[in-house]
Amino acid sequence: xxxxxxxxxxxxxxxxxxxxxxxxxxxxxxxxxxxxxxxxxxxxxxxxxxxxxxxxxxxxxxxxxxxxxxxxxxxxxxxxxxxxxxxxxxxxxxxxxxxxxxxxxxxxxxxxxxxxxxxxxxxxxxxxxxxxxxxxxxxxxxxxxxxxxxxxxxxxxxxxxxxxxxxxxxxxxxxxxxxxxxxxx
Amino acid sequence: xxxxxxxxxxxxxxxxxxxxxxxxxxxxxxxxxxxxxxxxxxxxxxxxxxxxxxxxxxxxxxxxxxxxxxxxxxxxxxxxxxxxxxxxxxxxxxxxxxxxxxxxxxxxxxxxxxxxxxxxxxxxxxxxxxxxxxxxxxxxxxxxxxxxxxxxxxxxxxxxxxxxxxxxxxxxxxxxxxxxxxxxxxxxxxxxxxxxxxxxxxxxxxxxxxxxxxxxxxxxxxxxxxxxxxxxxxxxxxxxxxxxxxxxxxxxxxxxxxxxxxxxxxxxxxxxxxxxxxxxx
Numbered sequence: 342x343x344x345x346x347x348x349x350x351x352x353x354x355x356x357x358x359x360x361x362x363x364x365x366x367x368x369x370x371x372x373x374x375x376x377x378x379x380x381x382x383x384x385x386x387x388x389x390x391x392x393x394x395x396x397x398x399x400x401x402x403x404x405x406x407x408x409x410x411x412x413x414x415x416x417x418x419x420x421x422x423x424x425x426x427x428x429x430x431x432x433x434x435x436x437x438x439x440x441x442x443x444x445x446x447x448x449x450x451x452x453x454x455x456x457x458x459x460x461x462x463x464x465x466x467x468x469x470x471x472x473x474x475x476x477x478x479x480x481x482x483x484x485x486x487x488x489x490x491x492x493x494x495x496x497x498x499x500x501x502x503x504x505x506x507x508x509x510x511x512x513x514x515x516x517x518x519x520x521x522x523x524x525x526x
Numbered sequence: 527x528x529x530x531x532x533x534x535x536x537x538x539x540x541x542x543x544x545x546x547x548x549x550x551x552x553x554x555x556x557x558x559x560x561x562x563x564x565x566x567x568x569x570x571x572x573x574x575x576x577x578x579x580x581x582x583x584x585x586x587x588x589x590x591x592x593x594x595x596x597x598x599x600x601x602x603x604x605x606x607x608x609x610x611x612x613x614x615x616x617x618x619x620x621x622x623x624x625x626x627x628x629x630x631x632x633x634x635x636x637x638x639x640x641x642x643x644x645x646x647x648x649x650x651x652x653x654x655x656x657x658x659x660x661x662x663x664x665x666x667x668x669x670x671x672x673x674x675x676x677x678x679x680x681x682x683x684x685x686x687x688x689x690x691x692x693x694x695x696x697x698x699x700x701x702x703x704x705x706x707x708x709x710x711x712x713x714x715x716x717x718x719x720x721x722x723x724x725x726x727x728x729x730x731x732x733x734x735x736x737x738x739x740x741x742x743x744x745x746x747x748x749x750x751x752x753x754x755x756x757x758x759x760x761x762x763x764x765x766x767x768x769x770x771x772x773x774x775x776x777x778x779x780x781x782x783x784x785x786x787x788x789x790x791x792x793x794x795x796x797x798x799x800x801x802x803x804x805x806x807x
């Protein structure tokens with residue numbers, strides 16, 4: 342297990358040596374998207390239209406933050422459950438997405454897509470939302486304001502603490518961790 | 527007969543929305559602190575510490591513990607000697623939710639049409655409201671915001687008498703196994719037994735309101751809870767699902783009589799941000 346500092350946009354060189362279980366401190370711009378925004382992004386791709394942000398090397402954070410108070414950069418902003426985005430994720434990796442951030446395991450199809458196209462999946466600690474907000478230094482809605490908490494935001498993060506769950510070799514930290522502590526007879 | 531203006535209900539609901547989302551109930555905090563001592567996985571310990579640190583940050587900054595401030599679930603126990611004045615009771619509850627979620631800067635997570643349009647209502651209403659009429663001249667309001675991630679891992683199953691208590695145990699353990707890291711473990715597992723299709727789901731939800739660490743009033747089901755907790759923690763799912771000995775903080779069972787043909791079982795999963803609070807008017 343190692344700790345690696347990374348800055349977005351990510352390249353294959355950045356993620357090639359990451360292993361499930363490594364810690365990552367992520368800095369740079371990342372984009373928020375959850376269920377409703379994913380539906381719209383995939384529709385744009387299918388229609389051959391431009392996306393509201395460049396997918397090449399991008400990192401998507403599955404989050405719908407609480408609204409900020411006046412003068413507050415970001416209110417609580419922990420990860421949402423990732424499997425709901427699984428049906429959209431292969432296509433996004435095909436189009437250049439390098440990493441997603443969420444909580445909970447991914448489908449076999451998403452894991453395969455990450456191996457095939459060079460991508461990783463990071464876990465943030467679900468429910469640790471107020472703490473995660475302190476790593477977010479700037480936030481701006483860049484698309485789909487009508488979706489409220491589900492709008493796409495550009496977040497500038499500084500040393501956001503993450504765990505590598507799925508690496509480009511196809512390893513899975515959920516499987517590894519659970520196998521180690523399972524005592525079922 | 528005691529007259530209570532529904533504006534008092536609005537005020538109480540508003541205050542509960544804000545306080546429960548920022549200040550986690552003491553029973554949950556204690557259970558997580560205890561888990562930090564017993565957890566064997568170094569990564570699991572680290573995650574538990576992150577969760578505990580988050581409680582402190584949320585309270586110091588007045589931020590919600592979790593960004594998912596939930597569907598607003600409100601249990602009303604209205605004394606039958608109370609006369610509610612000044613307007614519609616459910617409107618008063620929803621107004622409290624509206625004000626609480628706005629003034630507390632809490633996330634608005636409700637969509638008006640559940641399937642087709644899914645447009646956000648913008649104020650976290652409507653609340654899910656359950657009202658009971660009981661003897662007395664008080665109004666008790668219990669507020670339990672429920673996040674979507676854990677709620678999605680819940681399930682009702684109409685089992686048969688032949689499947690018995692072993693069938694129930696296997697179903698509960700399997701439901702937790704299939705949930706894995708999705709519902710933000712360590713979780714609280716609420717189990718409703720008996721009643722009818724919808725009643726057992728209500729029982730499972732109500733069982734989550736029992737403070738962690740308090741025993742089941744029924745000895746037999748108390749033993750079942752202990753066995754289930756051990757089996758669930760032997761799954762190895764652990765904090766955040768990344769492996770460890772703390773998958774659940776507690777299993778709570780609530781049971782009522784049921785039909786001779788039926789054995790309804792409901793499992794309602796609660797994330798580690800187990801939020802609930804109550805006010806008596």
